[in-house]
Amino acid sequence: MSAVDLRALECFVAVAEAGTVTAGAEALGVGQPAVTRQLQQLERRLRLRLFHREGGRVRLTAAGRELLDPARQALGRVDDVATTARALAAGRLQEVRIAATSTTSDDILAPWIATWDSDAPLPAIEESPVDGLAAALHAGADLAVMPIAPPPGLAVRTVTELPVWACVAADHPWASRESVPIEELAVADLLLLPRTFHARRRLDAALEAAGLAVDPLAVVGSPVVAQALAASGRGVCVLTDDPRFGLVPLTIQNPGGAPVTIRLHVAWEPGHHAADTLSALADDLARFTRARYRTDPTQESA
Numbered sequence: 195m196s197a198v199d200l201r202a203l204e205c206f207v208a209v210a211e212a213g214t215v216t217a218g219a220e221a222l223g224v225g226q227p228a229v230t231r232q233l234q235q236l237e238r239r240l241r242l243r244l245f246h247r248e249g250g251r252v253r254l255t256a257a258g259r260e261l262l263d264p265a266r267q268a269l270g271r272v273d274d275v276a277t278t279a280r281a282l283a284a285g286r287l288q289e290v291r292i293a294a295t296s297t298t299s300d301d302i303l304a305p306w307i308a309t310w311d312s313d314a315p316l317p318a319i320e321e322s323p324v325d326g327l328a329a330a331l332h333a334g335a336d337l338a339v340m341p342i343a344p345p346p347g348l349a350v351r352t353v354t355e356l357p358v359w360a361c362v363a364a365d366h367p368w369a370s371r372e373s374v375p376i377e378e379l380a381v382a383d384l385l386l387l388p389r390t391f392h393a394r395r396r397l398d399a400a401l402e403a404a405g406l407a408v409d410p411l412a413v414v415g416s417p418v419v420a421q422a423l424a425a426s427g428r429g430v431c432v433l434t435d436d437p438r439f440g441l442v443p444l445t446i447q448n449p450g451g452a453p454v455t456i457r458l459h460v461a462w463e464p465g466h467h468a469a470d471t472l473s474a475l476a477d478d479l480a481r482f483t484r485a486r487y488r489t490d491p492t493q494e495s496a
Contacts, residue, residue: 200272202236203265205229206244210262214251290315290475293322293330294339295392297417298458301436303339306482315471324392328461337462337472339479341392341434344461349469351476353458354483358393358400359443361424361431366442368430373445376404376454383429384410385420392456393434400446400454458483 209218209229219229237244244258254262294303299319307317322330327338328345344350360379362368380401386408387394401408411428414420417435424431425439434456437443446454460476462469 199236199239200269202232202239203269205232206236206258207262207265207269209233209245209252210254210258216250288315289318290337290472291318291320291335292337292339293320293327293335295324295327295341296321297391297393297433297435298339298341301434302458302479302483302486305486306479309482323390325390331461331463336466336468337460337475340459340461341456342459343457344459347464348461349464349473351460351473351480353460353476353480354487355455355457356434356483356487357443357445358396358432358434358454358456359437360446361421361433361437361441361443363425363427364440364442365427366430368444369442371444373447373453375447376400376449377406379430379432379446380404380406380408384408385412385414385423385429385431386410387417387420387433388413388415391417391433393432396454396456397432397446400448404449 204222205218208221209215212218212221215229215233216226219226222229233244240261242257242261243255244261245252246255292303299321303317303319310317320330320335322338324340324342327340327342328348331338331348338344339353341356360368360374360382368374386397389395389398412423414423414431417431417433418438420431420433421435421438421441423429425441431441432446448454460479462472462476466472
């Protein structure tokens with residue numbers, strides 16, 4: 195409805211509740227002639243008689259009684275819009291949409307969200323492949339948690355550095371170790387993820403940098419299934435997921451001794467109306483992940 199229609203509905207509800215045009219006008223803080231005009235225009239537009247005029251008082255017609263509740267509901271919805279608009283203008287979020295890969299969603303975001311209080315925005319997780327995370331922001335996501343460097347033009351916070359694990363069964367010969375050199379890993383029976391997973395890309399990059407190539411035992415499309423196969427003694431799975439099925443995680447050492455890792459970032463549109471709120475959420479996620487994985491924030495870029 196136009197602004198004139200909403201004003202007419204306000205006049206209609208005010209007069210119906212007050213019982214006279216004069217009292218309705220006083221409730222609205224406007225003159226009685228203006229309210230009379232609005233009611234006349236509304237009746238003409240609806241082609242309905244809304245009031246019986248009885249001296250100085252008015253009484254709703256049958257049509258007026260039918261219209262009163264819908265009119266109140268319509269005005270209530272307008273009030274809701276105004277309340278939401280004020281909250282948006284103040285930079286608040288009622289809901290926050292977060293785009294992430296399935297691994298990030300399960301292992302990082304879900305445990306993090308479990309620490310939120312009831313006053314926090316309601317989170318909605320949208321799972322996306324790695325290469326679709328930046329596009330998810332343009333499609334309406336508020337935050338994207340990305341294991342790759344975000345494209346230029348976005349506000350970015352580096353959250354943490356996550357290890358790429360070589361996971362083995364508890365009875366595997368490596369199970370007593372904390373790490374495995376990449377040269378030794380390259381000749382093991384490997385259960386690798388497809389190259390659509392960033393953990394596989396990071397492993398491939400580390401192998402290439404070390405001048406190594408691998409012939410995996412199997413390429414497994416599901417990180418959970420890869421871990422199940424490793425737990426059954428079929429080989430060594432390489433991923434960033436939290437270990438399952440009693441697997442022992444080992445860091446993978448590059449030839450120089452540095453671990454193979456993935457750097458996790460949070461990105462959002464810098465012009466977002468709630469940019470300050472999103473920045474605070476990014477800071478909180480950074481604190482959470484650094485504590486969870488015991489990473490050293492001084493080793494990460496700001």
